Amino acid sequence: MKSDQDFKLDNLKKLENLKDFTIKEIKVFASKLEVDEQLPEIIKFLNEDSRKGVKKIAAKLQRKISKKEAIITKWKQMNEIEAELFAQGHQLIVGIDEAGRGPLAGPVVAAAVILDPDHKIYGLDDSKKLSRKKREELFKEIKAKAKFGIGKANSSEIDKYNIREATFVAMKRAVKDLLPKLNNNPDILLVDGNAAIPNLTIEQKTIIDGDADVNAIAAASIIAKVTRDDIIFEYAKKYHEYSFKSNKGYGTAEHIAALEKYGSSPIHRKSFGRVPE
Structure with a gap:
């Protein structure tokens, strides 16, 4: 089984060789991912894999992004009154x-x-x-x-x-x-x-x-x-x-x-x- 070092996020090119990894290994890798600017590209790599299990992992990561976006949107909505008061001094x-x-x-x-x-x-x-x-x-x-x-x-x-x-x-x-x-x-x-x-x-x-x-x-x-x-x-x-x-x-x-x-x-x-x- 590949080590965590082999799955470092700062080297996305490694994901081009997904066929070398089992679905279980990819699932472990995905479980450690945070929502950041690299995640959409990682999801793209995963979706290009022909295995249904890998595509399910990609879908789960996409839902993770959507959930984070919803949380940020809610924070902004709940910050409107405070932002207006800050603008007033x-x-x-x-x-x-x-x-x-x-x-x-x-x-x-x-x-x-x-x-x-x-x-x-x-x-x-x-x-x-x-x-x-x-x-x-x-x-x-x-x-x-x-x-x-x-x-x-x-x-x-x-x-x-x-x-x-x-x-x-x-x-x-x-x-x-x-x-x-x-x-x-x-x-x-x-x-x-x-x-x-x-x-x-x-x-x-x-x-x-x-x-x-x-x-x-x-x-x-x-x-x-x-x-x-x-x-x-x-x-x-x-x-x-x-x-x-x-x-x-x-x-x-x-x-x-x-x-x-x-x-x-x-x-x-x-x-x-x-x-x-």
């Missing part, structure tokens, strides 16, 4: 979103994120639309490439203020956590939803479904979601009877049954109707 544009308004237990967590236009992050989307694996991959990438702040309001604060006001508290704390990481104050906050954060002097723009339409807000939704999940998973170790690992504090049938059997825990939101005192 805004430099520090913050996306804000929260996770955990609906659960019966645990905190509501908010995140404030400033993306670096020189270090694009492809694949951003509403955290709820992403698999756990993809969320966690993007979470790591956002942490590496962007500036962010995290804030939360615990169950006691939710009971004290109500969930809407507690969400604003978490958002303010996220902005406060972000500020020390910046040289200047943010120019504008892009807030998911239809309600601006009260009592802030920074300019705000609310965007309904912003977590699905604006990159910075999508990034904030991912940071908030993964952070909250990690918190609730830790609670699951202490309050195992409520199955927090699977329901994440939401009012599933098993969670409601556990509340009826065991009563509420210290992290339950007592002001929520289905939670007993």
